Amino acid sequence: MKALAGSSARARCRAILCILATLAAGCGGPESTSTRLNIALAVFPAEAARYRSFVADFESRHRVRINIIAQGYGDILQAMRVQAGARGNLDLVELDLAMLAEAHNYAQPIDDQVSAPERALFTNAAWAAAQSGGHLYFVPHRLMWQAMIYNRQKVPTPPSTWDELAQFARNNPGKLAIKAARYEGAVCDALAFVWSAGGDECHPESPASLRAFDFFKSIAPNLNNESAVFREMSVLEAQARGSVWIHFNWPFAIDYLHDKGLAPEVDLSAPIPAGPAGRATPLGGGYLAIPRFAPHTKLASEFIQYLLTSEAQARLSEKMGWYGSVPPAPGSEDARLYAGYSAMRPYVRARPAIECYADLSDDWRRAIRAVLVDDRTAAQAVGDAFGNRRGGSRCDCAEMR
Incomplete structure (x- = not known):
């Protein structure tokens, strides 16, 4: 072999x-x-x-x-x-x-x-x-950047803050999804919340970053059961089936839903809910x-x-x-379809352009899954995933910037 x-x-x-x-x-x-x-x-x-x-x-x-x-x-x-x-x-x-x-x-x-x-x-x-x-x-x-995709028939008023998103998850178990498969999409979903908490991808152990992990921990019990394996297309298909009512995705998601006759009749885009430090979305x-x-x-x-x-x-x-x-042109159908993406334009942030980014991303994936899937506390997840950086064996992006 x-x-x-x-x-x-x-x-x-x-x-x-x-x-x-x-x-x-x-x-x-x-x-x-x-x-x-x-x-x-x-x-x-x-x-x-x-x-x-x-x-x-x-x-x-x-x-x-x-x-x-x-x-x-x-x-x-x-x-x-x-x-x-x-x-x-x-x-x-x-x-x-x-x-x-x-x-x-x-x-x-x-x-x-x-x-x-x-x-x-x-x-x-x-x-x-x-x-x-x-x-x-x-x-x-x-x-491109991410926005929130929501089912407007089931969610007439999309959540605009973390508190409202958490309340939605509690009231509708299994209808909120996060992409938590072992790939870069999980990092993109997570960093939007880390940044909107005032945290930083290079300082996962900071109080602001840990605040985002604590939020993940609070919504984890009510996430869709398939979140652990969801990627862009699989979570989008779940949205199209109606088994997910809210998730976060790239602009192609709206185009896909439109082609299926689901947007804007059933699904639309909205800004990602604001956290303690405002809004943020990852550049892609x-x-x-x-x-x-x-x-x-x-x-x-x-x-x-x-x-x-x-x-x-x-x-x-x-x-x-x-x-x-x-x-999109104001007043056009595309302006309505992509309203969430247009609203997020001022809040776009890039992941760090450093040569060891693959290692950093891998650490973040492990920390995210530890909280969302393995039921670890924020401190445990971050300590286990990023603790070995202190020994110099992994990527220290704060030092490489």
């Missing part, structure tokens, strides 16, 4: 290198004579087709063919590593927010390519995450970078500038169904 696993890993690596790092050369196929801009995006095939439609205008203006390479974020990052060590053929790549701390080592700085009006398209938190060492390496591509989404040794750096820069206009952002949102940079 070990030999088979090793063979599979080597095959996967060869596929990544062939598909991503040397794609313009066709992995040994005939060489094209036309200019081709290779863009690696973390999209599904159907989304790739819609994106090709979006870029048709750029192709026409610049007499270029854009080749969309649909891959996962992990494979794209690996291809960047390879290209940074030896010339490759990727011109632009999309990366997950959590990867930016490492990926800037393989990207070209683009400080002179983004003007003040272009920065106004996205929040300060979004641009802060795109920088490292005082230089800009990334541009926001599709940004993808960023674009120009890899080192990109064969068409000038053309890649022109594509970035093409994206950074209100008109292009509006068309991108319309073509792809991505809510983020451009709010």
